[in-house]
Amino acid sequence: MPLDNTASIKDIITSLQNLEGINAKAELASVIGSPVTDEDTMSTMVNQIQTSKNELAGKIGEGTEGTEPLQSLVDKVFVGKKWANGLTPTTGSGVFEIARNTATVTMNKFIFEGLSFRPSFIVAKIFDGSIKTSITTYLVGGDTYYQDTVKVATFIDGSSTETTFNLKVGVRDAYVSASGFCLPVLYAGTVEWYAYA
Structure with missing residues (x-):
């Protein structure tokens, strides 16, 4: 929705938040979950994702590395014993x-x-x-x-x-x-x- 010259700062912020990608940091924090919040820097979020991947790789074992793509790690996880x-x-x-x-x-x-x-x-x-x-x-x-x-x-x-x-x-x-x-x-x-x- 276009804004006119009388729009308040609140209207401008709301309009910006509704644009694609503007709220990406908050959405990313929501997907990652605790302990990450939308107040964290992108660097902190990336570090938390890598820490979680390393922990997952350690639990999978058998030569699995935290540097593998996330989907590769997910594909190695199974529920219960085979x-x-x-x-x-x-x-x-x-x-x-x-x-x-x-x-x-x-x-x-x-x-x-x-x-x-x-x-x-x-x-x-x-x-x-x-x-x-x-x-x-x-x-x-x-x-x-x-x-x-x-x-x-x-x-x-x-x-x-x-x-x-x-x-x-x-x-x-x-x-x-x-x-x-x-x-x-x-x-x-x-x-x-x-x-x-």
Whole structure:
């Protein structure tokens, strides 16, 4: 609305505040929120945004930096723990290395690709068709001798163990990555598995 020559200072200020961008500092302070106010300088507001980005990056972890674009940080945030599960057939045999030395064993393996996170814990089971169950567990940092290991055990009727192995991950055929994994099991068939971030 155009002002005439008799407009008061109050009318002029109101008119200016209604122009696009004139109230940008107050609007920015409103979006940022506490502790920023519209009385702060733009430099203070920018510093608060950077401090908040640094804190967010620290909470996300895994090599995330506060210098990344804000949208990049937001895209890395998820609510709750990620997990996946499935039924996957074994794909022949693989070579796996014992955790305490370099001896190897050959076992059935199963491979799954298509994860959107790197699991820190995986558990899998497969039946032999009669009374035995093979349980495979992977846990980051789960062994004092070797950082990433997978344990494979056979349980008879769920009561006693028959065979156990402690095998290296990231060596020979065993791997766990942000997109999938290849782990050993004692029997051929369909493996039921659960993976957690």
